[in-house]
Each structure stands twice: as structure tokens, then as C-alpha cells.
Amino acid sequence: xxxxxxxxxxxxxxxxxxxxxxxxxxxxxxxxxxxxxxxxxxxxxxxxxxxxxxxxxxxxxxxxxxxxxxxxxxxxxxxxxxxxxxxxxxxxxxxxxxxxxxxxxxxxxxxxxxxxxxxxxxxxxxxxxxxxxxxxxxxxxxxxxxxxxxxxxxxx
Numbered sequence: 196x197x198x199x200x201x202x203x204x205x206x207x208x209x210x211x212x213x214x215x216x217x218x219x220x221x222x223x224x225x226x227x228x229x230x231x232x233x234x235x236x237x238x239x240x241x242x243x244x245x246x247x248x249x250x251x252x253x254x255x256x257x258x259x260x261x262x263x264x265x266x267x268x269x270x271x272x273x274x275x276x277x278x279x280x281x282x283x284x285x286x287x288x289x290x291x292x293x294x295x296x297x298x299x300x301x302x303x304x305x306x307x308x309x310x311x312x313x314x315x316x317x318x319x320x321x322x323x324x325x326x327x328x329x330x331x332x333x334x335x336x337x338x339x340x341x342x343x344x345x346x347x348x349x350x351x
Contacts, residue, residue, distance in 0.1 A: 284342065 302308050
């Protein structure tokens with residue numbers, strides 16, 4: 196057996212080759228596991244970042260909603276305050292003109308006017324006749340001038 200290897204030597208070489216192959220497979224498996232673990236960690240980090248982003252967006256949305264609720268509440272409070280504050284004389288006169296006097300109209304169509312008896316004005320104030328009041332505007336200006344001179348703007 197001078198040029199050839201003995202069976203024991205071949206068996207030993209075979210075992211060594213199998214051992215190296217086994218170690219190489221184990222190393223490759225460990226490397227694969229490390230790569231998978233690293234990928235899992237990256238995936239978890241992406242998921243954590245996404246959850247954090249969603250939490251931040253939700254918190255911002257809640258802040259905006261709270262800000263809007265506060266603004267609406269402020270507007271309601273201001274509107275309520277405006278509704279309950281005292282009315283000035285000028286506002287009262289303007290409201291009377293807009294809501295009452297400007298809606299008066301004399302119906303001239305006899306088909307649309309009332310017919311029949313009127314209610315009995317007994318024990319009630321009732322004009323017996325209507326007369327023109329030629330100096331109404333002058334008297335009104337004089338009266339309002341006296342009012343405006345007597346009371347400051349804030350209190351009338």
C-alpha cells in the first residue's frame with residue numbers, strides 16, 4: 196500500500212470532510228438564524244415606528260378636536276353673552292324698525308280687507324279719529340337729542 200492510502204486513513208479523511216461539512220452547515224444555519232433574527236428585529240422596529248407614528252397622529256387629531264371644541268364652546272359662550280346682554284336704545288329702535296314697523300303695510304285691495312263687525316273697544320283706549328302729525332320728526336329729533344345729551348353712549 197505504498198502509493199495508496201489505507202482504509203483507516205481514508206475513513207479518517209472522510210470523517211474529517213463530513214465534520215467540516217457538518218460544521219459548515221451549522222455555521223450557515225447560525226448565519227441564517229442571525230439574518231432572520233436581524234430581519235425580525237428590523238420588522239419589529241418598523242412596526243414600533245409605525246405604531247408610534249399612529250399614536251402621534253391620533254394625539255394630534257385629538258388636540259385639534261379639543262381645540263375645535265374649545266373654539267365652538269367659546270363661540271357659544273360669546274353668542275349666549277351677546278343674547279343676554281342689555282340692549283342699547285339704538286339697538287332697540289333698530290330692532291323695532293326692522294322687525295315691526297318695516298313690516299306694516301296698508302292693504303288697499305277691498306277684497307283682502309276685513310268685513311263685518313269690529314271688536315267692541317269698551318273700557319279700552321281706542322282712537323276715535325286719526326289726524327296727521329306734521330311736526331313728528333322735529334319732536335322726535337328733539338326728544339332723542341335730549342336723551343342722547345342726558346345719558347352717555349354706554350348706558351343708553
